[in-house]
Amino acid sequence: MPDYEISALNKVTRGPKRASYDQEEINGILDAGFLCHIAYTWNEKAIVIPTAYGRDGDKLYIHGSLKNRMMSCLLEAGEACVSVTHLDGLVLARSAFHHSANYRSVNIFGSVKSIEDDHEKMHALRCIINHMVPDHWEYVRQPNDKELRATLVIEIKIDSASAKIRTGDVVDEKEDLQLPVWAGIVPISETIGAPVSDPLLEGNIPVPESVKNYVQKSNLKNK
Amino acid sequence: MPDYEISALNKVTRGPKRASYDQEEINGILDAGFLCHIAYTWNEKAIVIPTAYGRDGDKLYIHGSLKNRMMSCLLEAGEACVSVTHLDGLVLARSAFHHSANYRSVNIFGSVKSIEDDHEKMHALRCIINHMVPDHWEYVRQPNDKELRATLVIEIKIDSASAKIRTGDVVDEKEDLQLPVWAGIVPISETIGAPVSDPLLEGNIPVPESVKNYVQKSNLKNK
Known part of the structure; x- marks a missing residue:
């Protein structure tokens, strides 16, 4: 898979050494979780809220009730920005300045549409459930007509994306290495x-x- | 502490039973983590990125380099929306429709200003480090003049906020309780x-x- 093209929108300008535009790497980060944060514009304000998602190829799916404000605003804008972040550790340097975190983070910029067709909708909902727990869809009672009608499902086609990843050790100023100050990593993981x-x-x-x-x-x- | 006033901005409209406007409860959720997602407007697009924060009373502090796009855009707008989310478990219902997650989530709406005074800036940076690891500031080499000048620090004064919290068991339709389908909670925690x-x-x-x-x-x- 080719890298995502770099534009002013998805370019990582701070800490470019930590940047990646590799589709497989980005998909890997997307598939390591199911909780994203989505930005939307409401009354000229940028607002962010968390929601669950599923991925199928270059498409993300989210769902909610018919009156969901975030989803209505996304449909109006026709586009969405999505962030997925996994925290892997604290980077505790000798200097306050070089404190950091180890993390894997993705920013998605995509075009948005509502899914109206019942079969596509069912596919998207299966995708969201199976993204949470692989293959779980087959074990549950699938949505009936009433539930399907009460659910708004949105497709976000990934047009552009970037990842920012920090791994590894503390980085301190050379002259700080002799200081009598502890430095190290505190690993963080999801159990x-x-x-x-x-x-x-x-x-x-x-x-x-x-x-x-x-x-x-x-x-x-x-x- | 009084509750945050409810307005169209911070009102939880979907799932209002899970809503809270209680300042202590909101502060508790803010203090249980140090990673937030912030929305900002750039070129008329709503964008979201993750960053670290510290809290002192009704103020959140974030920091970055002088050229940080998110921070420049927040200063231009004069306001910010911040989301902090802790995932506590999967709620695996009998029906796909009632699948959910247990979580604690906060939305902050605040006014934004740059901190210029060196003492205030140092206070804010101490707050960010100590929010990550309590009392850790005293153990590290504190910022020198050059580092302080290279750091942009922003205060977000919390004007309005709401929390959304889901805890507890699966909720299924009564007629689904007899189905031969497993249901339960899968706890998720940070280690x-x-x-x-x-x-x-x-x-x-x-x-x-x-x-x-x-x-x-x-x-x-x-x-």
């Missing part, structure tokens, strides 16, 4: 706990393979 | 690892109390 069955669960319904695999794989990744 | 000393660390400089306490307290919270 997925053991599934807790719903108290109202009937009979002996086992935890599905999708959920077992999700918990196992997520925690292996963090080892 | 803070053991500090890794910098390979270039001189002699036997111990991990400071600030870092030890941070690691210990963060992991106790998740138990």
Whole structure:
């Protein structure tokens, strides 16, 4: 896959050494989570809120209720900016100035449209659920007509994107290396706990393979 | 502390039962992390990027380089919207429609100004470092004049805010409770690892109390 083209919109100007425009790397960061932050304009103000997403190729899907303000504003603008960030650690330098964090972060700029066709809508919702927990869609009761009508689904086609990634050790000024000051990394990771069955669960319904695999794989990744 | 006043700007319209305007609750969510997402307007587009913050009373501080695009745009607008989100779990319902997440999320709307006074700037930077790791400022080399001049520090005074919080069990349609479908919660938490000393660390400089306490307290919270 070719890199995303660099423009004034997606160019990482601060810390360009940490920048990437590589589609596979960007997709990897998108697929490592399901929570994004989306910016939208309302009454001439830029507002940001968190929401869940799914990815299929160069498309992100989000959903909400028909009256969702963020989604109405995105549809009006016809475009969206999405940020996905994973925090991997604190970078505690000898100097306050060189304190930082290790992270993987993606900025997506895309064109927005509402999905009206029932089959496409179902596909997008499957994509959102399976992005959270791979293959989980097959284990749940799928949306009925009423639920489908009550759900607004938006496609964000990725037109442009960039990633910013910091990994590795502390970087300090050379003259600070002799200081009697501790420096190092404090790793941060997401831990997925053991599934807790719903108290109202009937009979002996086992935890599905999708959920077992999700918990196992997520925690292996963090080892 | 009184609640934040409810206006069209900060009112939680979708899922109002999950809304809170309580200052202490909002401050608690702000203090449980140091990574926020900020929206800004550039070329008439709403853009969102992640950054670190510190809190002191009703003020948030962020910092960056003098040419930081986000910060220049915020100063031009004179206002900012900030989102802080902590993910606490997946809510895996019997129906796709009732899938959700447990989370604590805050939206801040504030007025923005650049901090020019050196003492105030130093205070704000201390606040950002200590928000990351409490009391850590005293253990590091504090900024010199050159570093202070190279750093743009912005104050965001919280004018309005709201929180949205989901906790607890799956909520399904009554008629779905008999389905042979598993439902439950998958807890998600942040794990803070053991500090890794910098390979270039001189002699036997111990991990400071600030870092030890941070690691210990963060992991106790998740138990």
